[in-house]
Amino acid sequence: xxxxxxxxxxxxxxEVRAMIKRHKLNDYIFSIIGLLCLxxxxxxxxxxxxxxxxSGYPKLLSASxxxxxxxxxxxxxxxxxxxxxxxxxxxxxxxxxxxxGVMAAxxxxxxAPKNWFSDLIEINVSNLAAVPSIIYGLLAxxxxxxxxxxxxxxxTAGLTLGLLILPVVIVATREAIxxxxxxIREAAYAVGATKWQVVYDHVIKYSFGGILTGVIIGMAxxxxxxxxxxxxxxxxxxxxxxxxxxxxAAPFLNFExxxxxxxxxxxxMFSWLSRPSEAFHxxxxxxxxxxxxxxxxxxxxAIRMRYKMRKNIKW
Amino acid sequence: MMTTTTPxxxxxxxxxxxxxxxxxxxxxxxxxLYENKITALIGPSGCGxxxxxxxxxxxxxxxxxxxxxxQIVMHPDNTNILxxxxxxxxxxxxxxxxxxxxxxFPKSIYENVAYGLRVRGENNKRMLDDKVEEALKGAALWxxxxxxxxxxxxxxxxxxxxxxxxxxxxxxxxxxxxxDEPTSALDPIATAxxxxxxxxxxxxxxxxxxxxxxxxxxxxxxxxxxMYLGELMEYGDTDTIFTxxxxxxxxxxxxxxxx
Ligand SMILES: Nc1ncnc2c1ncn2[C@@H]1O[C@H](COP(=O)(O)OP(=O)(O)OP(=O)(O)O)[C@@H](O)[C@H]1O
Ligand SMILES: [Mg+2]
Numbered sequence: 001x002x003x004x005x006x007x008x009x010x011x012x013x014x015e016v017r018a019m020i021k022r023h024k025l026n027d028y029i030f031s032i033i034g035l036l037c038l039x040x041x042x043x044x045x046x047x048x049x050x051x052x053x054x055s056g057y058p059k060l061l062s063a064s065x066x067x068x069x070x071x072x073x074x075x076x077x078x079x080x081x082x083x084x085x086x087x088x089x090x091x092x093x094x095x096x097x098x099x100x101g102v103m104a105a106x107x108x109x110x111x112a113p114k115n116w117f118s119d120l121i122e123i124n125v126s127n128l129a130a131v132p133s134i135i136y137g138l139l140a141x142x143x144x145x146x147x148x149x150x151x152x153x154x155x156t157a158g159l160t161l162g163l164l165i166l167p168v169v170i171v172a173t174r175e176a177i178x179x180x181x182x183x184i185r186e187a188a189y190a191v192g193a194t195k196w197q198v199v200y201d202h203v204i205k206y207s208f209g210g211i212l213t214g215v216i217i218g219m220a221x222x223x224x225x226x227x228x229x230x231x232x233x234x235x236x237x238x239x240x241x242x243x244x245x246x247x248x249a250a251p252f253l254n255f256e257x258x259x260x261x262x263x264x265x266x267x268x269m270f271s272w273l274s275r276p277s278e279a280f281h282x283x284x285x286x287x288x289x290x291x292x293x294x295x296x297x298x299x300x301x302a303i304r305m306r307y308k309m310r311k312n313i314k315w
Numbered sequence: 316m317m318t319t320t321t322p323x324x325x326x327x328x329x330x331x332x333x334x335x336x337x338x339x340x341x342x343x344x345x346x347x348l349y350e351n352k353i354t355a356l357i358g359p360s361g362c363g364x365x366x367x368x369x370x371x372x373x374x375x376x377x378x379x380x381x382x383x384x385x386q387i388v389m390h391p392d393n394t395n396i397l398x399x400x401x402x403x404x405x406x407x408x409x410x411x412x413x414x415x416x417x418x419x420f421p422k423s424i425y426e427n428v429a430y431g432l433r434v435r436g437e438n439n440k441r442m443l444d445d446k447v448e449e450a451l452k453g454a455a456l457w458x459x460x461x462x463x464x465x466x467x468x469x470x471x472x473x474x475x476x477x478x479x480x481x482x483x484x485x486x487x488x489x490x491x492x493x494x495d496e497p498t499s500a501l502d503p504i505a506t507a508x509x510x511x512x513x514x515x516x517x518x519x520x521x522x523x524x525x526x527x528x529x530x531x532x533x534x535x536x537x538x539x540x541x542m543y544l545g546e547l548m549e550y551g552d553t554d555t556i557f558t559x560x561x562x563x564x565x566x567x568x569x570x571x572x573x574x
Contacts, residue, residue: 113379114379183416183418186374186377186418187414187418187419187420189374190411190414190484191407191431191434192408193404194404194434197434201430201433206421313421
């Protein structure tokens with residue numbers, strides 16, 4: 001045996017180990033910086049949230065906070081009209097944005113010819129998602145309030161927020177549709193399915209989880225929107241409920257609520273916050289916690305639905 | 316000779332094909348498919364086998380810009396299925412296809428097989444049950460799945476999934492079945508199953524199969540076509556192609572010297 005190459009190998013091995021160590025130092029450095037960045041973001045949010053809870057907890061825990069109308073006296077002011085208002089506005093938002101967004105996305109993905117015009121539309125849909133929400137408010141004020149004469153109503157607010165989240169729904173739906181493998185589509189076409197049969201029997205069904213997630217995330221964004229709602233002129237002090245959508249007499253549905261005045265959670269919070277009295281700030285903090293919790297709940301639900309829907313679909 | 320007495324089910328006449336970018340993938344291919352026979356398509360990767368196969372069910376129509384030239388004539392009705400006036404859906408109802416990788420729908424076993432019939436508007440439960448059973452039997456899968464037809468198709472093994480896809484293609488009583496390397500994702504036993512299945516299926520219909528496996532071509536097919544760079548280099552009955560090919564290239568490819 002020749003000892004020379006053996007010594008060489010060992011020496012090289014030491015060098016290699018030293019080099020690996022040097023390189024690994026970068027891993028440590030990066031993971032520390034990364035962790036710090038993460039913490040800055042998370043801790044700030046957490047502090048904010050805890051601070052809100054601490055300042056709002058007397059109200060948060062009292063049941064009357066959720067069943068009282070706003071009042072000039074802070075201790076008897078409640079969220080009722082804002083809760084009902086937000087729910088009804090969201091209802092309109094849902095029923096305007098979802099069918100339109102999903103159908104637009106299906107058209108773009110499945111039917112639209114691929115040319116410069118569809119490319120242009122595609123770019124602009126993504127751009128729409130980045131338009132500041134107050135612009136939507138101005139648009140809605142002009143279109144829904146003045147031209148279409150819907151008034152400063154739940155209908156106007158719901159449609160405005162619907163427009164606002166339309167791009168989110170379209171983008172999410174298109175992504176969900178695109179994640180369906182070509183092989184599955186071809187399998188359906190190969191047995192003689194028409195485009196509509198492929199869309200109805202496969203595309204919509206397999207992308208349902210993704211669409212739902214997009215819709216809920218969009219709605220969670222819409223529920224906290226303030227600027228466009230203020231622009232169209234939501235009331236800040238409202239001590240009545242819109243007419244109930246469900247009635248005891250046939251036909252059991254009533255659409256008068258659509259044209260009713262309203263307020264929503266973030267506006268209620270904002271109006272309390274702008275009062276000089278300390279006592280009202282407790283209410284504002286409590287309202288803030290409610291908004292955050294509703295948003296978190298919706299997002300959590302979206303994640304859960306996505307998980308459930310995808311369990312049976314493996315690709 | 317047998318060749319002269321067997322009726323022709325379909326034939327490609329001077330068939331050329333261009334992909335969207337202008338890629339001239341098939342160049343003037345002339346080739347018959349004999350009725351109740353298996354025709355194997357061999358040739359090196361990228362020579363246009365899949366492209367040729369997918370002309371037969373107008374799969375290329377799904378993507379913009381693709382262009383056919385020439386004809387594929389089906390008998391006995393003498394329809395040129397590439398004609399613009401012929402709806403690709405009509406073609407796919409007569410000619411079904413099994414893909415390289417098993418591609419069941421994320422639905423139940425039953426719904427996978429029934430889908431071709433549902434597409435045709437068949438909703439009668441009894442009728443569907445019968446057809447599904449018949450197709451599953453035809454695809455030699457019935458015994459394995461008869462008690463769990465409502466299970467998800469994804470829970471089957473790869474070989475079972477491929478037989479399920481054959482059952483799906485079979486349920487609609489096609490005149491021709493296209494197979495694009497149907498066993499390339501399968502183990503030898505599953506492969507043997509499917510080869511046996513094909514030999515049985517040809518009693519009912521006509522088969523065109525793409526394969527990379529020379530033994531497979533030799534085992535299952537009655538006729539073999541060797542393609543190279545988008546052209547049909549040699550065509551003949553399988554025995555002749557594998558024992559006395561007329562062209563040097565064919566022999567080199569078959570014996571593994573090339574490709
Ligand atoms: N969608 C496409 N667009 C443009 N060119 C394509 C497309 N699909 C295939 N081609 C080209 O057409 C030619 C034939 O491809 P094809 O898929 O038919 O080959 P193949 O013989 O089936 O190969 P393999 O044995 O690897 O499957 C190749 O040169 C390929 O690059
Ligand atoms: Mg191929």
